Amino acid sequence: MLDEVLAALAPRDGGIYVDGTFGNGGYTNGILSSADTRVIGIDRDPTAIANAQDMAAAHQGRLTLVSGCFGDMAVLVPPVLGSMGVPAADGIALDLGVSSMQLDQAERGFSFRLDGPLDMRMDAGAGDTPSAADVVNTYEPKDLAQIFKVLGEERQARRVAQAIVRRREDEPFTRTADLADVVAQAIGGKPQRIHPATRVFQALRIYVNDELGELARGLMAAEKLLVEGGRLAVVSFHSLEDRVVKRFLAARSGAVANPSRHLPEAVAGPEPSFRLLSRKAQEPTDAEISRNPRARSAKLRAAERTSAPMHEVDMSEAGLAALGLPRMMAGLVAEGGAA
Ligand SMILES: C[S@@+](CC[C@H](N)C(=O)[O-])C[C@H]1O[C@@H](n2cnc3c(N)ncnc32)[C@H](O)[C@@H]1O
Missing domain, CATH: 1.10.150.170 (Putative methyltransferase TM0872, insert domain)
Incomplete structure (x- = not known):
């Protein structure tokens, strides 16, 4: 959904964009080619970052690569922005899930079609998960x-x-x-x-990969990192992921119904920190699905940061504890998932 993501981000000259799921660099390339931008490309897969070194060199300072998780963006990105002399980012893109490169390499252990070691960690070896x-x-x-x-x-x-x-x-x-x-x-x-x-x-x-916990942390980090008017574009491939994004943006844009119309404004919640770019999720065109069948379940949600202060960080908002998953990862532990 590159075209739709670029339309949502509306990259502008001088803007700094975070591609939280760098992968093969398709989104980053799109952002770098559509205006005189700079990109901070993050990926938790060290192979994706290693493969991108030539691309970074070719872009002569316009692409900064960061190895890590987008759930940690609130910590990873500010030093890079600081070195560029700016306090906040103009746009953040997340294209969730695994890349075709990861799926198609048997040794990564994601595929049921290709025999490989049963691993599936995008950052295998990076920790002891x-x-x-x-x-x-x-x-x-x-x-x-x-x-x-x-x-x-x-x-x-x-x-x-x-x-x-x-x-x-x-x-x-x-x-x-x-x-x-x-x-x-x-x-x-x-x-x-x-x-x-x-x-x-x-x-x-x-x-x-604690993908739902990562997503919840990444959305809250995006709220912190975006400048007023900065755009967030998230492409998900799974109904639970889309639900996390939808709930977050509904809560942050004030689209969640006021619990009672008799309550004063102040009780209804903090000022919206995002404005939805469209109420409904965008889906890929038929042409894209026939080019790339893996895109068939994609959903894009996008929003613009307002001037309101960020809301309180509350992992329980993502609703992950209610899923009753066994405890393992930071996100689920932090939220007190079922033991
Ligand atoms: C669907 S691919 C992205 C493809 C990319 N948009 C492109 O055009 O090439 C997802 C990528 O995000 C990475 N990824 C997934 N979850 C991540 C996370 N929580 N933090 C950082 N990278 C992540 C994966 O390792 C993979 O390389």
Whole structure:
């Protein structure tokens, strides 16, 4: 959704933009080519940052690369802005999920089609967070089922969790193809349009990378980093992600209904810190979907920062605790997710 994201960001000469999900640099290239801008490109995958060194050199100081998570933008970005002599950013783009490059490399362990080590961490090796293998080999069946049900919308979540637990008693999982086979057998049934392990793999990936917690922290960081009039554009691919973005922007733009029309303004909440650019999420055009079928579930939400002070940082607003996911990552722990 590059064209739509660029239309939302409306890059201007002299502007400084944060691409929080640098990937292959497609969005960054678009921002750098549409005006005389500078970009701070962030990615948690060290390979994405390493691959971008030539691109940064070619742009001669207009592209600064940062290795890290966009959930930590509030800490990572101010020193870079400071070195550029500005206090705030003019735009922030987030294109959530994994890149085609990550999916297509068997050794990254994201794919059920290509056999590889069962890992799925975008920043494998950067910390001591559990890999997908750690999760499937050690979690309680009820926790596995909750992950598959909530993050994968897998209707047979319990049956899949039980099959995994039965199999791991004989031999722990180490490879993606092995897990994909066990999941496919547990689900059974007629051949489907998508691989039967798609939903379980998606759920594990979102879980091990704490993608929903990252998103909630990233949105709050964006509120802090944007200048008045600065734009935020978020592309999501999963209904839960879209719900987190929608809830955040609704709360921050004053679109959440006043609990009572009898309450005075002051009780209704703080002044809106964002103005929605459109009420509904934008979806990709048919032409884009036929060019890139992975874009079919994309949704773009965009908003403009107002002059109002940022609202209080409150992770519970994202509604993640209600998902009942097992505790693991900072975001879920901070919010007191189910133990
Ligand atoms: C869908 S791709 C982005 C593609 C990019 N817009 C492009 O045009 O090439 C998502 C990228 O964001 C990175 N990513 C995902 N979650 C992240 C996070 N929380 N912090 C930083 N990078 C993240 C992934 O490693 C991946 O490279």
